[in-house]
Amino acid sequence: MDPKRIAALEGRIAGYDVNNCGQFRELIEAYALGALDAEEGTAFEAHLATGCKDCAQAVEEARWLVNQLAYLAPSAAPSDMLKARLMQTVRAEARAAQGSAQPKAGIPLWMWAGVAALLVLTMYSAWDARRLQKEIQTVNESAAAEFRQREQLQQELAVAKRQAHILTDANSKKFAMWPHDTQMPKLEAMWHPELGICVMGQKVPMPSSNRTLQLWLIPKAPGSKPMPSLTFWPDAEGKLVLMVENPPDVMADTKALAITEEPAGGSPQPTSAPMWVGGLS
Amino acid sequence: MFLAVLTPKDSSEVSPDAMLVHQLLQRDVDAFEQLYDRHSRIVYALVLRIVQQASTAEEVVQDVFLQLWRNASRYDTRRGPFIPWLMAVARNRALDHLRLKSERQRRREDQTEELPPVIGFPQFEKALDDKRRAERVRAVMGALNPQQKKVIELAYFEGLSHTEIAETLKEPLGTVKSWIRNGLLRLKEGLQATT
Numbered sequence A: 001m002d003p004k005r006i007a008a009l010e011g012r013i014a015g016y017d018v019n020n021c022g023q024f025r026e027l028i029e030a031y032a033l034g035a036l037d038a039e040e041g042t043a044f045e046a047h048l049a050t051g052c053k054d055c056a057q058a059v060e061e062a063r064w065l066v067n068q069l070a071y072l073a074p075s076a077a078p079s080d081m082l083k084a085r086l087m088q089t090v091r092a093e094a095r096a097a098q099g100s101a102q103p104k105a106g107i108p109l110w111m112w113a114g115v116a117a118l119l120v121l122t123m124y125s126a127w128d129a130r131r132l133q134k135e136i137q138t139v140n141e142s143a144a145a146e147f148r149q150r151e152q153l154q155q156e157l158a159v160a161k162r163q164a165h166i167l168t169d170a171n172s173k174k175f176a177m178w179p180h181d182t183q184m185p186k187l188e189a190m191w192h193p194e195l196g197i198c199v200m201g202q203k204v205p206m207p208s209s210n211r212t213l214q215l216w217l218i219p220k221a222p223g224s225k226p227m228p229s230l231t232f233w234p235d236a237e238g239k240l241v242l243m244v245e246n247p248p249d250v251m252a253d254t255k256a257l258a259i260t261e262e263p264a265g266g267s268p269q270p271t272s273a274p275m276w277v278g279g280l281s
Numbered sequence B: 001m002f003l004a005v006l007t008p009k010d011s012s013e014v015s016p017d018a019m020l021v022h023q024l025l026q027r028d029v030d031a032f033e034q035l036y037d038r039h040s041r042i043v044y045a046l047v048l049r050i051v052q053q054a055s056t057a058e059e060v061v062q063d064v065f066l067q068l069w070r071n072a073s074r075y076d077t078r079r080g081p082f083i084p085w086l087m088a089v090a091r092n093r094a095l096d097h098l099r100l101k102s103e104r105q106r107r108r109e110d111q112t113e114e115l116p117p118v119i120g121f122p123q124f125e126k127a128l129d130d131k132r133r134a135e136r137v138r139a140v141m142g143a144l145n146p147q148q149k150k151v152i153e154l155a156y157f158e159g160l161s162h163t164e165i166a167e168t169l170k171e172p173l174g175t176v177k178s179w180i181r182n183g184l185l186r187l188k189e190g191l192q193a194t195t
Helices: A003-009 A021-033 A038-049 A053-072 A080-101 A109-168 A248-253 B016-024 B029-051 B054-070 B082-098 B103-110 B130-142 B146-158 B162-169 B173-193
Strands: A173-179 A187-192 A196-201 A211-219 A227-232 A240-244 A254-263 A276-279
Touching: A021 A038, A021 A053, A021 B146, A021 B173, A038 A053, A053 B029, A053 B082, A053 B130, A053 B146, A053 B173, A080 B029, A080 B054, A109 A187, A109 A196, A109 A240, A173 A254, A187 A276, A196 A254, A227 A240, A248 A254, B016 B029, B016 B054, B016 B082, B029 B054, B029 B082, B029 B146, B054 B082, B082 B146, B130 B146, B130 B173, B146 B162, B146 B173, B162 B173
Parallel strands: none
Antiparallel strands: A173 A187, A173 A276, A187 A196, A196 A240, A211 A227, A211 A254, A254 A276
8 A cells, every 4th residue: 555545544744643733733833834835734734634723723823923024124115106006907897897886877978879879870860761762752653654654655556557557458438428518627537347437637727616526337237326435626737546446247237437526525426417428339 | 822812803993095995896097096106105115125127127017006997896905904915925826926927826726816815903003104114114123033034024025935935045954944034023013012
């Protein structure tokens, strides 16, 4: 077995019996002075750990005595700078401690500044949002207007294409519509069995106010009443272009086309003599 | 062996230092400044005696008092007077500065800076101020055998052990141990005799 282990089991450290108080009396002053060697110090502390009150009290007295040795040091005073540095550090730490310990009753200035900045940002954001909304609305309205215009153009194009087709297709039947008043211009009509009727004219007079022109289809069957069709007006320059879609089989049953002047909104039956008539031959 | 007359510390009496230390717990800067003004000279003198350099001494003193400010709770008034505790802290800090990593520094680090419980202190020291205390200690130590004074100063101001002192002075280890013990005993007798 290791000799040190044996010694420990026997309560012996560095040759000292830790249970023998008398062995340590001579070490008390040196222990208080911190002058014991490592093993001696360990042995002495082991002895104190046994609860020896006499040695413990003696150590206390010796420590007090050792502390008196500090007065052997020659008188000297630290610089004023040392105190200044020290007080600066202490005051800063005291302020920091007070700042963290203070209750939250008061709102610090930096927090008010933060709230104000947030408020400004919020208000700006709201104003900016409204501005953007207006811009979006304007853009949408413009887009809608352009869309409607595009649709109108597309419709006009479709009408124009239809008209062009009617006018140029070999299956279209062309006939004149003669005016009742010789002072009135002659109109020309093109009737395509599938695409419909196109009536055109120049220098057509504008009907009276609250009046409109109306197209009629005169059936071949005897005693049949005229079939009402579209109402229309010429443009400001007197140009007339009328497009009428009709079922394919209407043309075969129609004897003539007639145009009368009717009240605004049209009539179920002619209320005046035809201003133009054109027979399909 | 002379035994100091120990009387239980009057629990109703609170020393000015103890009151000031208690105020440190409330982060009282004025209390700290008072403690510094009262004890910085003796602390600085001790530290300077150990480290032998004014700039280093001021660093150590600053460290000691900042430790006091930040860890005032470590000092318990029930454990004894404030000054011995403060001086023990200062001495240990100075000795740490004096040595680098070594066996002797390890021994210092093993020793706690806190004093063990002290029931009281010799009654004859109660009324002394620092100046009178210093005069008395110097007078008594001056009356010691020069070898005794030398070994005590080597142990206290330089932190040397028995063995190191013996090697330094080239004296037998037993002789050094005897000089230390007898010298401190005479110091005790001398302080008691001059009351």
